[in-house]
Amino acid sequence: MTDTPKIALRGVAKSFGSKHVLRGVDLSVTRGESLVIIGGSGTGKSVTLKCVIGLIRPDAGEIEIDGTRLTARNRTGFLDQFGMLFQGGALFDSMSVWENVAFRFLRGKDRLKRAAARDLAVEKLRRVGLGADTADLFPAELSGGMQKRVGLARAIAADPKIIFFDEPTTGLDPIMADVINDLIREIVVEMGATAMTITHDMSSVRKIADRVAMLHEGVVQWEGPVSRIDDSGNPYVHQFVNGLPDGPIAALR
Numbered sequence: 001m002t003d004t005p006k007i008a009l010r011g012v013a014k015s016f017g018s019k020h021v022l023r024g025v026d027l028s029v030t031r032g033e034s035l036v037i038i039g040g041s042g043t044g045k046s047v048t049l050k051c052v053i054g055l056i057r058p059d060a061g062e063i064e065i066d067g068t069r070l071t072a073r074n075r076t077g078f079l080d081q082f083g084m085l086f087q088g089g090a091l092f093d094s095m096s097v098w099e100n101v102a103f104r105f106l107r108g109k110d111r112l113k114r115a116a117a118r119d120l121a122v123e124k125l126r127r128v129g130l131g132a133d134t135a136d137l138f139p140a141e142l143s144g145g146m147q148k149r150v151g152l153a154r155a156i157a158a159d160p161k162i163i164f165f166d167e168p169t170t171g172l173d174p175i176m177a178d179v180i181n182d183l184i185r186e187i188v189v190e191m192g193a194t195a196m197t198i199t200h201d202m203s204s205v206r207k208i209a210d211r212v213a214m215l216h217e218g219v220v221q222w223e224g225p226v227s228r229i230d231d232s233g234n235p236y237v238h239q240f241v242n243g244l245p246d247g248p249i250a251a252l253r
């Protein structure tokens, strides 16, 4: 084990026209660590994540993942190596639950025989609390919480060493959100995975994070261990964590 960051962003900048969304983001996530990026709506959390997973190309700065610098050439398909739980689950409606979970094993270089792929999917479904009886259902037949579990099973299907979570509790009631947060934490710890999550749900932050970074006005305003978020001494974090109407964030609106 080394302290080499699994994920490192250095001076990452991205504008859309005259809108400077990211103005030099520096972040690093070490091996086995869970970093949660917080920030208000429209502060660039999704843009940051999309830069990291290669869906958006930054205007400036560097991103290194697992020791490899992201370049225009290797960006495509980079995500294949990592697990990702998309906001809303992003399941394929026309495929059964097990086919969704085993998606990457049904084609390409990791292809398995269908029976083996199904067995793998059933095992992952079990890990997220779903019985084998859900394997042949279709996403439309599942509740939102079950869809999230299936998305999580798909994210961990290939035992990735790095997992990204995009707003993992969006659309869930508070009780189901808590269940999913617990499950994410358990699985990340059990797999020893490095995790990066974006969210504005403070209950997720408290459950999932080892470390927290607060994004505002295109830069990381504060970062520190999750144990410090109630006592950060940072006015942005204080306002955000406590949901206060007054403070530097509201003053800028």
Ligand SMILES: Nc1ncnc2c1ncn2[C@@H]1O[C@H](COP(=O)(O)OP(=O)(O)OP(=O)(O)O)[C@@H](O)[C@H]1O
Residues within 6 Å of the ligand: 016, 021, 039, 040, 041, 042, 043, 044, 045, 046, 047, 048, 200
């Ligand atoms: N492809 C794009 N083209 C133009 N503007 C974009 C694009 N993607 C994002 N933006 C803008 O960048 C800003 C940051 O968006 P982003 O989705 O990263 O915010 P966020 O922090 O994830 O917000 P939320 O919590 O509401 O999802 C927004 O103003 C958005 O309109």
